Each structure stands twice: as C-alpha cells, then as structure tokens.
Amino acid sequence: MSVNVDVQEKLSRLGIYNELDLILHLPIRYEDETHLFLIGDAPQGHTVQVEGVIIHNEVVIRPRRQLICRIEDDSGILVMRFVNFYSSQIKTYAVGKRIRLLGEIRNGFFGAEMVHPKCRIVRAGESLAHSLTPIYPTTAGLTQKTLAKIIGQGLQDTQTLQALIETVPDKIIRKYRLKGFDDSVMCLHHPSPEESIEALQTRTHPAWRRIKFDELLAQQLSMRVHYRQRRSLNAPVLEQKNTLKDQLLPQLGFELTSAQIKVYAEISRDLTAAYPMQRLLQGDVGSGKTIVAALAALQAIENGFQAAIMAPTEILAEQHFMKLSAWFEPLGVHIVWLSGGMRKKQKQTEMDKIASGVAQLVVGTHALFQSQVVFHQLGLAIIDEQHRFGVHQRLALRMKGTQSDLMPHQLMMSATPIPRTLSMSYFADLDVSIIDQLPPGRSPVITKLIADRRRDEIIARIHFACQQDKQVYWVCPLIEESEALQLQTAMETYQHLRKTFPELNVGLVHGRLSPQEKAEIMLLFKEGKIQLLVATTVIEVGVDVPNASLMVIENAERMGLSQLHQLRGRVGRGPEASICILLFQQPLSKIARERLRIIFEHTDGFEIARQDLQLRGPGEFLGARQSGVPMLRFADLEQDGELLEAAQDCANEMLNNYPELAQQHISRWLGNKTEYLRV
Numbered sequence: 024m025s026v027n028v029d030v031q032e033k034l035s036r037l038g039i040y041n042e043l044d045l046i047l048h049l050p051i052r053y054e055d056e057t058h059l060f061l062i063g064d065a066p067q068g069h070t071v072q073v074e075g076v077i078i079h080n081e082v083v084i085r086p087r088r089q090l091i092c093r094i095e096d097d098s099g100i101l102v103m104r105f106v107n108f109y110s111s112q113i114k115t116y117a118v119g120k121r122i123r124l125l126g127e128i129r130n131g132f133f134g135a136e137m138v139h140p141k142c143r144i145v146r147a148g149e150s151l152a153h154s155l156t157p158i159y160p161t162t163a164g165l166t167q168k169t170l171a172k173i174i175g176q177g178l179q180d181t182q183t184l185q186a187l188i189e190t191v192p193d194k195i196i197r198k199y200r201l202k203g204f205d206d207s208v209m210c211l212h213h214p215s216p217e218e219s220i221e222a223l224q225t226r227t228h229p230a231w232r233r234i235k236f237d238e239l240l241a242q243q244l245s246m247r248v249h250y251r252q253r254r255s256l257n258a259p260v261l262e263q264k265n266t267l268k269d270q271l272l273p274q275l276g277f278e279l280t281s282a283q284i285k286v287y288a289e290i291s292r293d294l295t296a297a298y299p300m301q302r303l304l305q306g307d308v309g310s311g312k313t314i315v316a317a318l319a320a321l322q323a324i325e326n327g328f329q330a331a332i333m334a335p336t337e338i339l340a341e342q343h344f345m346k347l348s349a350w351f352e353p354l355g356v357h358i359v360w361l362s363g364g365m366r367k368k369q370k371q372t373e374m375d376k377i378a379s380g381v382a383q384l385v386v387g388t389h390a391l392f393q394s395q396v397v398f399h400q401l402g403l404a405i406i407d408e409q410h411r412f413g414v415h416q417r418l419a420l421r422m423k424g425t426q427s428d429l430m431p432h433q434l435m436m437s438a439t440p441i442p443r444t445l446s447m448s449y450f451a452d453l454d455v456s457i458i459d460q461l462p463p464g465r466s467p468v469i470t471k472l473i474a475d476r477r478r479d480e481i482i483a484r485i486h487f488a489c490q491q492d493k494q495v496y497w498v499c500p501l502i503e504e505s506e507a508l509q510l511q512t513a514m515e516t517y518q519h520l521r522k523t524f525p526e527l528n529v530g531l532v533h534g535r536l537s538p539q540e541k542a543e544i545m546l547l548f549k550e551g552k553i554q555l556l557v558a559t560t561v562i563e564v565g566v567d568v569p570n571a572s573l574m575v576i577e578n579a580e581r582m583g584l585s586q587l588h589q590l591r592g593r594v595g596r597g598p599e600a601s602i603c604i605l606l607f608q609q610p611l612s613k614i615a616r617e618r619l620r621i622i623f624e625h626t627d628g629f630e631i632a633r634q635d636l637q638l639r640g641p642g643e644f645l646g647a648r649q650s651g652v653p654m655l656r657f658a659d660l661e662q663d664g665e666l667l668e669a670a671q672d673c674a675n676e677m678l679n680n681y682p683e684l685a686q687q688h689i690s691r692w693l694g695n696k697t698e699y700l701r702v
C-alpha cells in the first residue's frame with residue numbers, strides 16, 4: 024500500500040496491514056443518494072436525503088456561534104445548523120437557493136433539524152444523482168473520504184486484483200449458487216445504482232451472501248484443521264474397565280438419566296483413543312454434569328492415571344471436592360484439594376502427593392495450573408465453566424501431562440448452554456455432548472417479577488417458607504463498579520434480615536470470606552442449620568442445596584440473562600416446588616425490561632441462551648475463547664444459520680478434495696491470525 028506512515032498507523036488500528044485487508048474492509052452501510060424524502064415524511068433517527076428552498080438564514084452568537092437556516096418544501100420545514108460558522112460564508116446559503124441535505128433528522132431545540140448535514144446547492148433543472156455511497160468503519164483522524172480513496176486505489180491495483188482469485192471450487196459455487204468472489208467485492212465497494220439498497224443495507228444481497236459464506240468457510244476450515252491436527256498428538260489410552268464405576272453407581276441413590284448415560288458413553292469412548300479428547304459437555308443448570316465428570320475421572324484413575332478438576336471459584340471447587348470425596352472415598356480413591364488460599368506448608372504437602380502420584384484426583388481452582396504444580400501422570404483434565412478460564416490457562420493445564428510425553432484428555436463443562444449456531448462456529452474444533460434432560464422429579468421453578476417497593480410482601484413470604492422448614496437464598500445486587508459497595512449492601516441486608524427474623528438462623532456468604540469460612544457457611548446451609556442465606560453473586564455457579572426452594576434476587580434488572588438463569592438454577596433442585604422472586608427497581612431500561620421478560624417466560628437454558636445471543640451478540644458466551652478463535656466480522660449467526668451449515672459441509676469437502684484451495688482460503692481470510700491453530 025503506497026500510503027505514508029501516519030496513515031499506515033491509522034489503517035493498522037482498523038486491522039488493515041496489507042492490500043487484501045484493505046479490500047476486505049467492507050462498508051458498514053450505504054448512503055442512499057437516489058431517494059428524496061419529503062421533509063414532512065422523513066423518518067427521524069435515520070440518515071435521509073431531503074431537498075427544499077432556503078427561506079431564512081442567520082448566524083447567531085449565543086449560546087454558540089452557529090448558522091441557522093430554515094429549509095422548506097411542500098410538506099414542511101426543517102432547520103439546518105452548522106456550529107462554529109463564519110458570517111462571511113453565509114452568502115453560500117442565501118435565501119431563495121435550493122439546497123439538498125443528507126443527514127439524520129432529530130428533534131432539537133428548533134424543532135426537526137439536521138446538524139452538520141452533507142449538503143450542496145442544487146442548480147436549476149438538475150436531476151437526482153444516482154449513486155449509493157459506501158460508508159466504511161473508520162478511526163479518529165481518518166476521514167471517510169481519505170479511506171474511500173485509499174480503498175478505491177487498492178481496487179485498481181493489478182496486484183490486488185490478482186489476489187482476488189477464486190478459492191472456492193466451481194462445484195461448490197454452483198451447488199450453493201454463489202456470486203463470484205471478485206464481483207462480490209467490487210459490488211460491495213462500488214454498488215451500481217440499480218442494486219437494491221435494502222438488500223445491501225440488510226446484508227442479504229448476493230454479494231454479501233458470498234462474503235459471509237467465505238468468512239464462515241474460513242472459520243470452519245481453520246477449526247477443522249485444528250481438529251484434525253489433534254489426531255497426530257499422543258494421549259493415554261484409558262480403557263473402559265468399569266470396576267470403580269460399577270462400585271460407585273449403586274451408592275448414588277439415584278439412577279442416571281438416559282441423557283447422562285448417552286454423554287458418558289461418548290466421553291468414555293473418546294478416552295480409549297490414543298489422541299487427546301477435547302470435548303465440551305453442556306447441560307442446563309442442575310442437569311447433573313458432576314456425576315458424568317466423576318465417571319470420566321474414574322476411567323482415568325482405574326487405568327493408573329491421575330485426573331484433575333478445575334473450577335473457577337473456591338465455592339464451586341470446594342463443593343466438587345465435598346461431593347466427589349463422598350463418592351470416591353468409599354472406593355479407596357485418594358482425593359486432594361488445592362487452592363490459592365491454602366497455607367504454604369499444607370499446599371506443599373498436597374503438591375508432593377500430586378507429584379508422587381499418591382493423589383489420584385485433584386480438585387481445585389486456578390492454583391492447579393501454576394508452574395510449581397507437577398503431576399505424576401495426568402490423564403484427564405476436567406475444566407468446569409470453561410468460558411471463565413483463558414485459553415492460556417486451559418493450555419497450561421493440558422501441558423501438565425507432558426512429563427510422560429502424553430497429553431491429557433480434556434473435558435470442558437459449561438452450564439451456560441451455548442446456542443447451536445454458536446457451538447457450530449466458534450466451538451467447531453471441539454466435540455460437543457449435551458445433557459438435554461433434567462433428573463426426574465424436579466418441578467419447574469416459578470418466577471415472579473416484583474417491583475422493589477413491594478418488598479414487605481416478600482418478607483412475609485420468607486417467614487412463611489421458613490416456618491415450613493424450607494430454606495431461602497437472598498441474593499444481593501451485583502455492583503460492578505465496587506466490590507466494597509456490594510459487600511456493604513450485603514452486610515446491611517444481612518443485619519436487616521436478622522433483625523426482622525430474630526427467630527431464624529440467618530447466614531451471610533460473600534467473596535471476601537476465606538475459603539474455609541465460605542465452606543463452613545455453605546455446609547451449615549446444606550445441613551439446614553442456616554435457614555436464610557444472604558449471598559452475593561458468589562453462589563452463581565454450581566452451588567447445590569436441594570432443600571432450598573425460595574430465592575430472592577435483588578436488583579435483578581442489573582444482571583445479565585445467563586447470570587439470572589444460573590442464580591435461579593440454585594433452587595428447584597429438589598422435589599419441592601420452588602419460587603424465584605426477581606426484585607427490580609423502576610424505571611427499567613429497554614434492555615432490562617427485555618431480559619426480565621425472557622427470564623420470566625422461559626426456564627429452558629438453551630432458549631434463554633438463544634435469546635441472549637440475539638440481545639447481546641456472541642461475546643458473553645465466548646469469554647476468553649475470543650482471544651484465540653477467528654472472530655466473525657460479517658456473518659451473523661442468527662441470520663446466517665443456513666450459510667453456516669453450507670460452510671460446514673464445504674469445509675469437509677474442501678479439506679478432503681481441494682486441500683490447496685482450502686489453504687489459500689484460510690490464509691486469505693485469516694492470514695497470520697491463526698496462532699490458535701498451532702496450539
């Protein structure tokens with residue numbers, strides 16, 4: 024690109040480093056200069072073009088120096104404003120001249136107005152210019168005009184044009200009726216006036232369809248390559264001996280659901296392979312993922328390998344530890360607990376057990392992947408709530424097995440259901456198992472939305488519930504700006520509830536307590552010795568107290584959908600009918616109202632996740648994945664599900680039959696952005 028260093032730096036901020044990046048920098052929208060609105064009909068809040076005669080002009084000084092013109096057509100009057108305007112320029116906008124304006128109409132101090140529109144004086148007899156102007160995403164200091172010019176030059180460069188060669192085989196182009204790649208790129212940068220502006224704006228135009236297909240295809244290809252590369256790595260072959268499993272199952276006190284049996288079979292089969300498993304186990308809250316993870320761990324252990332379970336919070340890790348200890352100790356399996364908050368000496372003792380192989384199962388938090396932790400022979404790494412860990416943290420745990428030159432199998436668990444399109448795209452390098460059934464005997468949680476001013480009614484309800492031997496959670500608001508403030512609110516609520524209910528045992532659990540303190544309180548709650556537990560959102564994931572059947576969530580309007588769903592999932596885990604009360608403060612923002620509606624209407628985590636994806640885009644689900652996986656810029660998973668399926672099919676066909684084109688296609692779209700593929 025022949026641009027100076029300053030411009031180059033600005034282009035790099037847009038992710039443009041070479042010619043190809045430049046021509047794939049596509050417009051975000053188009054300005055329609057082919058359609059004139061009548062002033063009276065023009066919709067507010069949209070960029071529109073209007074034309075009229077200047078009937079008044081003046082430069083006012085206060086509150087700031089600006090030009091104010093009134094423009095009239097047959098349907099109404101519009102004000103045009105330019106701030107910091109020099110009086111000497113006023114003659115350009117003389118009364119009686121006809122002017123055409125392009126901009127957004129808003130309701131301002133002077134009525135309907137356009138501020139700093141694109142405008143020009145229309146000569147007598149002039150007809151409408153037919154053109155659609157592309158508007159590009161840009162950055163500070165780089166004007167639309169300059170950027171459009173650089174892109175225009177790029178498109179004329181013969182070398183660049185050569186880079187536009189077709190990478191998708193003819194057969195696929197015909198099968199899916201795709202527009203040519205070079206035509207599509209040209210059309211999007213320079214649409215001819217005959218093109219439908221609506222199809223271009225909504226990205227349903229065949230040129231957009233082609234670009235989105237190519238982008239999805241590149242993502243699918245890179246993920247499939249990664250998936251296939253895994254087969255060249257070595258992992259321990261963990262046979263299905265089933266001795267420990269057969270001892271554990273009769274002790275459980277429940278039968279596995281058919282969904283649990285099915286996913287365990289998938290995992291168990293993967294573990295017998297000589298290359299590492301990378302499987303994502305998804306299940307809605309309370310669907311019973313822990314027992315499936317436990318069975319997988321036993322398969323590793325009975326083959327003489329160690330297993331590790333890593334959870335994102337102390338409470339969750341501690342809870343896994345307690346549950347697994349109860350299951351595994353009768354089998355004679357040695358479990359070790361490791362967390363950051365442990366005393367040094369005790370930690371060293373536990374690490375020694377891990378290094379010598381005495382510890383067969385290790386349960387813990389982030390502390391597990393620290394460099395001092397050396398495993399004797401790690402065969403299976405289980406990561407709960409995988410999206411809360413970074414790619415690097417997960418890899419660090421995977422590398423723990425390298426002592427023996429064998430890479431451990433990896434099982435990732437997620438209680439935040441991932442919508443199908445998302446798991447087909449961003450998670451395409453993983454195998455996915457889904458527990459799509461809840462254990463029997465659960466009655467669905469009833470959700471109630473109650474405005475905060477009706478708090479008193481809730482106090483009465485809690486009293487009634489506790490009298491009937493039920494247990495209650497009271498979740499304090501999430502205050503993102505300040506953990507200290509959140510703590511303060513939790514303390515105050517705790518004091519207040521203790522005063523209100525002197526006859527009840529009220530407990531408080533929050534993030535600042537030491538792991539032991541947290542564990543003690545959770546145990547008291549589990550044993551029924553605490554009836555009302557005031558908690559911050561630390562209880563969000565995994566906490567399992569089946570007797571708790573009433574939950575109050577304060578300031579529910581501040582929380583995200585998946586967080587609300589997770590919190591609500593803490594009740595409804597026993598046979599008792601459960602209630603979740605969402606207290607909210609008014610007025611509600613539009614998005615908060617929408618979230619509360621969704622959580623009120625749905626209990627199925629997959630449906631909630633699908634709507635959340637629509638509301639907020641994929642960022643929330645991907646967590647740290649975002650840093651490693653090729654992100655989509657053009658395709659929209661909700662809108663382009665059909666293209667995604669096509670791209671998935673084609674990726675397999677291209678890798679099998681057209682490997683060179685596949686390679687070219689990946690490097691066109693991802694260039695050097697595929698570090699992920701190497702790990």
Ligand SMILES: Nc1ncnc2c1ncn2[C@@H]1O[C@H](COP(=O)(O)OP(=O)(O)OP(=O)(O)O)[C@@H](O)[C@H]1O
Nearest residue numbers: 277278279280308309310311312313438462565567
């Ligand atoms: N098949 C089953 N029948 C009856 N109860 C079961 C069954 N499987 C698991 N459970 C019980 O259901 C509860 C929820 O299980 P578990 O904690 O594993 O859920 P989870 O999928 O991890 O949910 P969350 O994501 O909310 O933590 C536990 O008390 C568990 O012992």
